[in-house]
Amino acid sequence: MKVAGVDFSGAKTDDRTWVAMGTLEGEVLTLDDCRPVVRAELSQLLLAMPMGSVAALDFPFSVPEIFAQFWVPGAAAMPDLWDHASAMDLAQFLELRDRFVADQGEPKRLCDLRFPECYSCLHKTNPNMVPMTFYGMRLLGPLWRSGCSVPPLEDIAEVPKDGKASLLEAMPGAALKAMKLPHKGYKNGTNALNLRRKILDELEVSSGVTISNLSRFQAQCLESHDALDSVVASVIASLWANDPSLFWCPDLAGPEAIASLEGWLYAPVFI
Numbered sequence: 001m002k003v004a005g006v007d008f009s010g011a012k013t014d015d016r017t018w019v020a021m022g023t024l025e026g027e028v029l030t031l032d033d034c035r036p037v038v039r040a041e042l043s044q045l046l047l048a049m050p051m052g053s054v055a056a057l058d059f060p061f062s063v064p065e066i067f068a069q070f071w072v073p074g075a076a077a078m079p080d081l082w083d084h085a086s087a088m089d090l091a092q093f094l095e096l097r098d099r100f101v102a103d104q105g106e107p108k109r110l111c112d113l114r115f116p117e118c119y120s121c122l123h124k125t126n127p128n129m130v131p132m133t134f135y136g137m138r139l140l141g142p143l144w145r146s147g148c149s150v151p152p153l154e155d156i157a158e159v160p161k162d163g164k165a166s167l168l169e170a171m172p173g174a175a176l177k178a179m180k181l182p183h184k185g186y187k188n189g190t191n192a193l194n195l196r197r198k199i200l201d202e203l204e205v206s207s208g209v210t211i212s213n214l215s216r217f218q219a220q221c222l223e224s225h226d227a228l229d230s231v232v233a234s235v236i237a238s239l240w241a242n243d244p245s246l247f248w249c250p251d252l253a254g255p256e257a258i259a260s261l262e263g264w265l266y267a268p269v270f271i
Contacts, residue, residue, distance in 0.1 A: 001241055003029065004055040004165075005233025006042065007172070007226045008139075010090075010131025014038045018230040019045060020217075024238045030212045031234065034220055034227055043139055047146060049165035056170035056237040058229060059136035060121040060129075061150065061263035064107040067122060068261055070100050077260045078153060082141030085134060093134045097122050109262040114248065115174045117183065118265070143167060151266070152250050152259050168240055172232040174267035179206035187225040196222050199232070207271070209238045239268050246270045 001024045009016035015036055022031040037045065046055055062068070062078045069075065072084050085093065101122055112118035119126055121133040144150050147164040176183040181202055186195035200218055204210050211231075221228040239246055246268040250256035256264075 001025070002049050002053040002165075003234055003237040003241060004046070004049065004053070005170075005230045005235070005237055006055060006057040007229035007233060008042075008057055008059040008132055008136055009226070010059075010128060010133070010135040012131075016226060017042055018224070018226040020227075020230040020234040021045070022211075022234055022238075024241055027208060027238075027242065028210045028212055029234065029238050031214070031217055031231070034217045034230060036226075039135060039139060043143065046143055046148065046165055046167065051164070052241075053165035054168060054237040054241045055165050056168045056233040056240065056266075057136070058170055058172055058233055060109070060133045060265075061136065061140060061169045062109070062261065063121055063133065064109045065258055065262055066104060066107055067097075067100055070104075071096055075261060078137075078150070078263055079141060079144060081261075082137045082144070085137040086141050090131060090134055094130060097130055098124075109265075110256065110258055111250070111262065111265045115171065115177075115265065115267065117173050117177070118171070140167065152252055152264050166240075168237065168266050169263055170233050170236045171265055171267060172229040172236070174265065174269075175232060175236050178267055178269050178271050179203070181206055186228070192225070193222060196225065196228055199228065203232070203235065207235050207239065207268075209235050211235070236266075236268065239271070240266065 003024050005020045007018040018036050020034040022029050106120040106122045108120045121129050123129040149166040173183040181199050182195040247266045248269045250259035250264050
C-alpha cells in the first residue's frame with residue numbers, strides 16, 4: 001500500500017511544501033522519497049496514488065462554520081467552499097478574512113477545540129495560516145471531484161473510487177503529542193535540533209510503525225522541520241491505513257455533524 005505525508009505550505013514562492021511517500025507492508029513503512037514539491041506537482045502525485053492509498057496532509061481542510069456562512073451563505077459541506085476558493089485569489093480571500101475578523105474575532109473549528117496547540121485558520125499573527133488554508137482548499141476540490149475520498153465527506157456516488165487515495169487532514173504536532181513525543185520547540189529555538197533527534201530516535205517505538213530506512217532520511221529531517229513533519233505525516237497515514245479506530249472521528253449523526261462543513265483534524269489520540 002502506498003502512503004504519503006504532506007507538510008503543506010501556502011508560501012508565495014511555492015517551494016516549501018514537503019512530501020514523504022512510501023510503501024506500507026503491515027506495520028513496516030519503507031520511505032521512497034522525501035522532498036519539496038510545488039503545489040501543482042503535489043496534486044498530480046496525490047491523484048496518481050493507487051487504490052487504497054492514504055495521504056495525510058498538514059493543513060486545515062476548511063474554515064469555522066460562522067466564517068463559512070459569512071463567506072458562502074447556505075454552504076452545507078466543504079466542497080461548497082472549495083468551489084468558491086477556486087474562483088477567487090488569495091488577496092480577495094485575505095480581504096474577506098480581514099473584514100470578518102474585525103467584527104467576529106478568530107473563531108476555531110469544532111475539531112480545533114480538541115487540540116490546544118491549534119491556531120484558528122483565520123489567525124492574523126501567524127502569516128502562514130490563511131494562505132495554507134486557502135491554497136489547501138483550492139487543492140482539494142479537484143482531487144475530491146476526481147474521485148479521491150476526503151473523510152468525513154461521503155464519496156460522490158457517480159465517481160468510481162477505484163484507484164484513488166483517501167486524503168486525511170492531519171497535524172504532526174497533535175500526533176506527536178499523542179505519541180508522547182516532543183510536539184513543541186522542535187521547529188525553532190536553541191533546543192530544536194535535540195528535540196528533532198529525540199523524535200527520530202523514538203518515532204518508531206512510539207507509533208508502532210517501523211520505518212525500515214529511516215536512517216536514509218535522518219539528515220534531511222534534522223536539517224528541516226518541514227521534512228520531519230512530512231515523515232511524521234506519513235506515519236499518521238500508515239496508522240490510519242492499518243487502524244482508523246486509533247483516531248478521534250466525528251459523530252456525523254450527532255453534535256459533530258458540522259465536520260462535513262468545517263472539516264476534521266484526525267489525530268491518533270487512542271494510540
